[in-house]
Amino acid sequence: MRAGVIKAYILKELTELFRTRLIIMVYLMPSMILLLFGYGIRMEVTHARIVILDNDQSHYSQLLTSKFEDSKYFDPMVMQISEKEALHLIKQAKAEMILIIPSSFEKRLIHGQKTEIGLFIDAAFPTRATTMESYVQGVILQAASEVGQKRSQNALITINSRNLFNQAMRDENAMVPGLIGLVLLVAPAILSALLIVKEKERGTIFNFYASPIRKHEFILAKLTPVFLLHSVNIFILFLWATWLFEVPFRGSFALYWVSSELYILISLGIGMLISIVTRSQIAAVVITVIVTLLPGFLYSGIILPISAMDHESYIEAHMFPVMYYNHILYDAFLIGEGLDSPTNRLYLGILVLYGATLLLLGTLFLKKELK
Structure with missing residues (x-):
């Protein structure tokens, strides 16, 4: 060379x-x-616009609503409108999710009965929709855990999670x-x-x-x-x-x-x-x-x-x-x-x-x- x-x-x-x-x-x-x-x-979703239809107007439904208000991931809008009008807000790109709390929400919880919550998500972007769905599930599970601790005084399962490598x-x-x-x-x-x-x-x-x-x-x-x-x-x-x-x-x-x-x-x-x-x-x-x-x-x-x-x-x-x-x-x-x-x-x-x-x-x- x-x-x-x-x-x-x-x-x-x-x-x-x-x-x-x-x-x-x-x-x-x-x-x-x-x-x-x-x-x-940006992979993280923050300030997602969610319309909450609280048809129960009870203590537990307001407790669930407050969890969304305290979260940085959501900008909740509590409205007294029909489901059809709420879905129209998603079509107009004025909302990304709709959470529907049924009228018998607190009554069923007190009697230990199964209750259901409706959730509609704008899934035009599947990855973003999946992320928002997991956030909603996390908020609901956190609220359910607090209600369960208040009623039974002893939590059967407590999750203590720690993030590794990217703690923030x-x-x-x-x-x-x-x-x-x-x-x-x-x-x-x-x-x-x-x-x-x-x-x-x-x-x-x-x-x-x-x-x-x-x-x-x-x-x-x-x-x-x-x-x-x-x-x-x-x-x-x-x-x-x-x-x-x-x-x-x-x-x-x-x-x-x-x-x-x-x-x-x-x-x-x-x-x-x-x-x-x-x-x-x-x-x-x-x-x-x-x-x-x-x-x-x-x-x-x-x-x-x-x-x-x-x-x-x-x-x-x-x-x-x-x-x-x-x-x-x-x-x-x-x-x-x-x-x-x-x-x-x-x-x-x-x-x-x-x-x-x-x-x-x-x-x-x-x-x-x-x-």
């Missing part, structure tokens, strides 16, 4: 990045994605580490996808065909500047996460840094392969976005835990590197097991294998000749 030749190509690539101002995209794009999605994605239940703690994995997959891949295909469009690829430089030297010279520039983003994104979003960091910074460097190398390898097989920059960018952005959302664990996926989706999630890297990220930020965890060691080894395979495939697919 000739260091002088590689150095000359690296200087050429750096000059090209500065001349075309792509250096701005290297640092602007990752930060913008993290800030936009970090503030924009902050969306930022759950979303931002996963977004770092998404950012470091998309941004380096898009930039590296332009490295070789732009040479084809401009015709400067003939310099590579005619020169004595070897294929692995050419790939190394192409990827090194982008790799070094994006390595700075590892620290920039870390500062955004811990300082701006106030996400705790409980693990090993060395593990975070090493795994991030490997992950950037994988991202560059994906973009490089796309750049080799495509013939236009537009096609390269479109394919890169499809290959990185969509799997980055679907199979990273940001929206849906990998363990909750079924069959095909579970297998597909294990085919993309974002799942392995995000597992290490969440451990570094929220758990802190580090290399003591056998899963982290296994996933780190998979990232090494993934990166080596992509670089090998890039060297094999790159042809030093006209097609």
Whole structure:
């Protein structure tokens, strides 16, 4: 491997990045994605508008109503209207839920009889509807538990729950580490996808065909500047996460840094392969976005835990590197097991294998000749 030749190509690539101002995209794009999605994605539902139809007007029904009024998750509206009018409020998007307390609510509770409460939810967005339903069930169970303790004096079952790793239940703690994995997959891949295909469009690829430089030297010279520039983003994104979003960091910074460097190398390898097989920059960018952005959302664990996926989706999630890297990220930020965890060691080894395979495939697919 000739260091002088590689150095000359690296200087050429750096000059090209500065001349075309792509250096701005290297640092602007990752930060913008993290800030936009970090503030924009919210899994928690607060201030849900719920219409309460209290047909009983009793002590117990008012106790249940007060539980909704004291909760940050609901904005209750107690109304004396018909069910048809209440459902019309949902159709007009003026309410999201309707809770109907029957007229015999307190009487049945006092006599120990089964009673039913009606709940209608706007399920246009299923995930949000499921979340709101669980909140309502929690409020009702809490009220029922208090009523049961007052009547029997002794509670048969008491649930004492504790939240681990994200005690404050902050969306930022759950979303931002996963977004770092998404950012470091998309941004380096898009930039590296332009490295070789732009040479084809401009015709400067003939310099590579005619020169004595070897294929692995050419790939190394192409990827090194982008790799070094994006390595700075590892620290920039870390500062955004811990300082701006106030996400705790409980693990090993060395593990975070090493795994991030490997992950950037994988991202560059994906973009490089796309750049080799495509013939236009537009096609390269479109394919890169499809290959990185969509799997980055679907199979990273940001929206849906990998363990909750079924069959095909579970297998597909294990085919993309974002799942392995995000597992290490969440451990570094929220758990802190580090290399003591056998899963982290296994996933780190998979990232090494993934990166080596992509670089090998890039060297094999790159042809030093006209097609």
